[in-house]
Amino acid sequence: METMSNFLRGIYIIWFRDLLRFWRNKTRVVTGFSFPVIWLLIFGNGISASLSLPVPNFKFVQFLFPGAIAQYLIFNAMFSAISILQDREFGFLKEVLVSPINRTAIAVGKILGGATTATIQSLPVFILGPLIGVTLTFKMIILLVPAMFMLSLVLSSIGVAVTSRMKSLDAGQYVFQFIAFPIVMLSGAIFPLHNLPIWLDILTKINPITYAVDILRRIVFENLNLPSQVIITLSPTINGKVISVGYELIIITVFTAILVVLASRAFKNA
Amino acid sequence: MNAIEAKNLTKKFNGFIAVDNISFSVGKGEFFGFVGPNGAGKTTTINMLATLLTPTKGKVIVNGFDAVTQRDQVRSSIGLIFQDPSLDVELTAWENLWLHAKLYGVENNLFKKRAKELLDLVELTDRKESIVKTFSGGMKRRLEIVRGLLHHPKALFLDEPTIGLDPQTRALIWRYLKDFRAREDVTILLTTHYLPETENCDNVAIIEKGKIIGYGTPETLKKKYKQDSMDAVFIEATGHGIRDEELSVEAQSRVNFKQGGGIWRR
Secondary structure, three states: OHHHHHHHHHHHHHHHHHHHHHHHOHHHHHHHHHHHHHHHHHHHHHHHHHOOOOOOOOOHHHHHHHHHHHHHHHHHHHHHOHHHHHHHHHOHHHHHHOOOOOHHHHHHHHHHHHHHHHHHHHOOHHHHHHHOOOOOOHHHHHHHHHHHHHHHHHHHHHHHHHHOOEOOHHHHHHHHHHHHHHHHHOOOOOOOOOOOOHHHHHHHHHOOHHHHHHHHHHHHHHOOOOOHHHHHHHOOEEOOEEOOHHHHHHHHHHHHHHHHHHHHHHHHOO | OOOEEEEEEEEEEOOEEEEEEEEEEEOOOOEEEEEOOOOOOHHHHHHHHOOOOOOOEEEEEEOOEEOOOOHHHHHHHEEEEOOOOOOOOOOEHHHHHHHHHHHOOOOHHHHHHHHHHHHHHOOOHHHOOOEHHHOOHHHHHHHHHHHHHOOOOOEEEEEOOOOOOOHHHHHHHHHHHHHHHHHHOOEEEEEEOOHHHHHHOOEEEEEEOOEEEEEEOHHHHHHHOOOOOHHHHHHHHHOOOOOOOOOOHHHHHHHHOOOOOOOEOO
16 A cells, blocks of 8 residues: 555656646747647648548538647657656756656656646647637537547657657657657548558558547547548548447557556666 | 665776775764765765665665665665756746655655755745746755755765855855754765865765775874875875766766767667
8 A cells, every 4th residue: 555655646746747847837838839829720721721621511620620639749748758858967857766756656657747738738729729610519628638638648658668768858859850750640640541552551550649649530520420431531440440449549558558668667777 | 783884885887897896884873975086986886875876796785775675765765965956947946845755755744844944954945936947056055955854864965065166155065964963863975075074074985996095084094194184185095196077877877888879778
């Protein structure tokens, strides 16, 4: 019992510090909130002017909306893990590592901290979406928030698993771009994942983020009375069959669990 | 029982012997000074005592616990002040202390009482709500000392606590340390290369090229080397050459990853 409460205390304190730093850092809050504005307003409107989907009454911004949320979360959740490298560089990590806190708790706390701040930062999309013509219902929002948190959780665990093994802030920033971009591109957040060349198709399917993005999209589309044809063409398939949300959740959970183990190991050797 | 017991302690980094088979003990409540030129192995030794490095050979017992097999118990029972600052500079002084209290499981009321007392002692009470970024080097160091003592450690380790500070601040830090020891009977082990400061220690070990080459009270050391100040003792014992800065833990671990450069830690 004693060790369990120690473990939870460790997670809580590491998580809480991330939130404290987030609120303290006003520029991060403001720039964080402004990104979805830029993305949806400019890219959303710009691209829907030149493209349209072959479905009546279905605007391109609507297609783009879940993808935009996903893309935004990808950058925020993964980049929040960069703070581990800042802590290594500026010394605070030593304060944590010399304390009697369980190493797994450090990794889990860090992952939860990144996921929480990324989710909070993305909340303005719910105000912004309707302004540019996205149909949003209350039910969608209730379902989207936990789904967004779950996506952030996978992303944040990728971030922590990678940065906990890195030496310096400089290296981290370069490698991160290298990892984050393919993950965004291959997740279905930017273009629909059907009729792809086989090699691209395989890459999108081994990208766990694909399934988390698909859950976001289904929440938005299934509550819109769209022809089921649309959802099927957009969702990932195996042998022509659409993967169910249940399976998607299992894939995401297993993947996150593996990353938590990898990240904790990195802290043990620190 | 001694507070610290090191037996045949050795640390090698890729064949380079940083600490070479040293043994020493520090009594409970003792003020122990580790002195030596840059690169002599002081930081490596303190890191092994504090569980941050695993010895290549030898055994360390701190406050009755083994520093390799009982890391968490050792960690809970010591306070550590690093050579480089390790505060979260984006947060306030009070928040830094609060985080530390949580990391060590200090109960909230106890924490508040203790933090107020200690901040008072180092004269930082009126700055406790300030962001640490705005602090001077001396203030940060004082705050770190408060933080290191917050969880009532039985032993406090300080690695070059007065480095880079002006003489007034250095004197102040020593005064605080002596006050703390008088108040709570905490064992203090510190490294320094400001020799006059070691006059304040109960016992001093002179370390050179990873070996202890002199040990005793400041008085006996002065007699042994027939000098009248610790500065003169030091130069007599370690020679006149100039040394390179000792590698930090990070740098040392980098050496472990096949020569500097690169991206990944292992």
